[in-house]
Amino acid sequence: MKTAKTQPDDRAARVALCKVGEPMDPTIATLVQERGTVGAWRAIATNADGAYDRFAARVSDLDLARVLHAADRLGIRVLVPGDPGWPRGLDDLELAPLCLWVRGCVDLAAVLARSVSVVGARLATAYGESVAGEIAHDLAVRRFAVVSGGAYGIDTAAHRGALAGDGVTIAAMAGGVDRLYPAGNHDLLEEIARTGAVVSECPPGASPQRHRFLARNRLIAAMTPGTVVVEAGIRSGSLNTARNAERLHRVVAAVPGPVTSTASVGTNELIRQGIASLVTDAAECAELFGELGADLAPRVEGAPAVGDDLPEVPRRVLEALPVRRSSTVDQLTRSAGLSVGDVLGGLGALEMRGLAARSPDGWRRAG
Numbered sequence: 001m002k003t004a005k006t007q008p009d010d011r012a013a014r015v016a017l018c019k020v021g022e023p024m025d026p027t028i029a030t031l032v033q034e035r036g037t038v039g040a041w042r043a044i045a046t047n048a049d050g051a052y053d054r055f056a057a058r059v060s061d062l063d064l065a066r067v068l069h070a071a072d073r074l075g076i077r078v079l080v081p082g083d084p085g086w087p088r089g090l091d092d093l094e095l096a097p098l099c100l101w102v103r104g105c106v107d108l109a110a111v112l113a114r115s116v117s118v119v120g121a122r123l124a125t126a127y128g129e130s131v132a133g134e135i136a137h138d139l140a141v142r143r144f145a146v147v148s149g150g151a152y153g154i155d156t157a158a159h160r161g162a163l164a165g166d167g168v169t170i171a172a173m174a175g176g177v178d179r180l181y182p183a184g185n186h187d188l189l190e191e192i193a194r195t196g197a198v199v200s201e202c203p204p205g206a207s208p209q210r211h212r213f214l215a216r217n218r219l220i221a222a223m224t225p226g227t228v229v230v231e232a233g234i235r236s237g238s239l240n241t242a243r244n245a246e247r248l249h250r251v252v253a254a255v256p257g258p259v260t261s262t263a264s265v266g267t268n269e270l271i272r273q274g275i276a277s278l279v280t281d282a283a284e285c286a287e288l289f290g291e292l293g294a295d296l297a298p299r300v301e302g303a304p305a306v307g308d309d310l311p312e313v314p315r316r317v318l319e320a321l322p323v324r325r326s327s328t329v330d331q332l333t334r335s336a337g338l339s340v341g342d343v344l345g346g347l348g349a350l351e352m353r354g355l356a357a358r359s360p361d362g363w364r365r366a367g
Contacts, residue, residue, distance in 0.1 A: 012064060013037040014080050014098040019067060019203050020044065020058040023215035024095040027052070037098070071204055074178050077102050085109050089222045092248050097201035097219065103177045104170075104197030108223075111168045111196075115145035116289050117220045117245070119238040120154025120230040125263050128154055128231030131255055133161035135230065138282030140167020144289070145196070147172065147224050149216065150189055152182060154230050154238070159192060172223070173200040174216040175208035217241040226251030226289040228279060232266030239266045246275055251288050253279040306355065313338065317346030318355055318365070326361035 014037050021028045031040035044052045045059055071078065079086050079100040085108045090096050102108065118136050120128060136146045136158040146162035148155040150171035162169035169192055175181055177198045180189040192198055201219065202212055217237060221227055221244035229252075232238045245252050254276035257264020270276035279285050307318045320335035321327060327335070332343045347363055350356035357366040 010037050011078070011080050011099075013041040015067065015078060015203070016041050016062060016064055017044070018098045018201070019062055019064075020055045021098075023097065023201050023212060024218075026095075028098075029095050032098075067203065071101065074204065075103060076177055076204055079108070087112050087223045089224065089248075090219065093218060093222050095218075100199055100201055101177050101203060102197055102199050103193040104195075104199075106168055106170075106197050108170070108197060108199070111145040111170070112147070112223050114143060114290070115147055115170075115224040116285060117147040117224045117227040117241065118154070118158035118230060119148055119220060119227060119232075119241050120158075120267075121232050121236050121238065121263055122151050122153040122155075123233075123263065124153035124157070124231050125261065127257065127261075128255075128263060129157040132157035132230040133164075135228065135255075135279075135282045135285060136161030136167075136169075137165040139285060140165030140169075142282065142286050142290070143167070144286065145170060145224075147220055149174075149213075149220060150181070150185055150192075150198070152184065156185060156188065158230075159188060163191065163195065168196045170197045170199060170223075172216050172220050173198060173208070174202070174212040176200060176202050176204040176206040178204040179207060181208045213237060214240060218244045221245035221250060222248055224250070224289075226253065228253040228255065228285055228289075229267050229270060229276065230255045231257055231263050232270075233262055234265045234269065236266050239270070242270055242276065252276045253285060253288055255279060310349075313342050314346040314349040317343055318350055321350075321356060321363060321365045323365050326359040326364045328362040332363065 017028055017040060028040060031043055044055050047056055079102055081091060087108050116139055118132060120132060132154045139146055140162040145168040146158055147170045148158045150173060159169045159171060171189055171192045177200050180186050189198055217240045221241050227242055227245040227250060229238050229242050242252050252275055254267040254270045256268055256271060256278055271278050277288060307315050316336045316338060317332060320332050329340060329343050333340055336343060347356055354366055356363055
């Protein structure tokens, strides 16, 4: 390892630690807390008394200058805490990433200030994909950035929806940003890199592995003000993202699904437990995740029925009037439970509004 005896600065130390360790490594986290990044790197690189043997192979292979040169050649930049563009929400994590590898030219801090994570099942139903795409599209139109994980299913629908809405979308990877995964989404992820950003805490060359997916989920939860789960089975990884968001005191929302669908058991359970607020569209998401008072969702109301705005007496007379036959005033007093005077007054009010009409046999509804 060519740089083991150098005195790296904080940025170089973070990159080196990132290359030799794994996301959320407790040993590295403890060393950084106790000695700082430079001191932590020096301890691992020198490996006094063999205390850090498990890092030795990667330390031996590390050529820091070559790593940074290769990243630069691939258009990958490195962000560390304190950099312009560093997503400040990541600082809320107990085990925050040492650095972030980024493909894309957007200012992450700026676009993430108004953003939503949209996640869900890989094995999504047509219902889930449709809802995810529509929510992401309409959030993009409302100038929210959409963050997801680049996977098949709900993630893909969310990214595509945001792009269709001419918005910014960010994909968080479980491997290096030079190893776009899954392969079937390569073109989509390239488009995201061109127009938004593809990010990872894993260095270039790192392959996506199960434990890295779980670590990646906490980044998706931390980067945004809130997370909406569109569709998730009971063991879906997106539930892990939701619970990370809850622990970070972010807003969590979920789209309900059919009670007969195994693909919605997880989302329905999040709502039942009170972890997630129920949402059905982008307007409701915007109200939860957006600017207080500025992103209010319209009230959902049914179509008004004839007579909804009538005072009580005319309304009761209208309800008593037959549709297909006529009724006398005497019959209406019994049907409506009103006096003759009230019925006559109500009939007059209804006639003026075109809701009641006289007939040879009495009164009937107009129309």
